[in-house]
Amino acid sequence: MSKRYRETIEEVELPTTGTDGTAPSAFTWRGNRYQVLQVLGHWREDPGWWRRPDGEPVQIEQTDLWRVEAANGKPARGVYELVRRGETWRLDRVWD
Template sequence: MGLVDQPVQAWADAQGRPAAFLWRGVRRRVVEILDEWRELGRWWEGDPPEERYVYRVRTEDGGVYEIEYRRPAGRWFLYKVWD
């Protein structure tokens, strides 16, 4: 498993879930969402929390990735690549 935590361009389906993303110049199509959950950032520090919608996905090339949609930034991030 490798930590990436970089912004990526992504395309969502009608439910707002990732359908594809661009990483290292390759467009990777999501064929299966393996798991999904929601996390809140450091709410205990008193700042407005960063909300993350996290998806563990499998792409058509067989890769497994963890991709997040972060609010309020309104951006997608590739968080992890699973070996």
């Protein structure tokens, strides 16, 4: 079962060789630091455009999504879905 949060991540650590498309190595959410143990999946939604019902175009930035296994120093591990759009990161979903 999963729960959707769609909350901003306070801090994201990328590997020193990190470029666009590189998975985070750690992140901070709700004041807790999580170490990424394993990347379970990565996919990209290319930039595009849509139209509102009134016909006005809407630009959508490229979005990268990662599903990762992470732990925050407690015995339990979890699966987290992290989303990056532009320079903004958010935690989208958590599986228990």
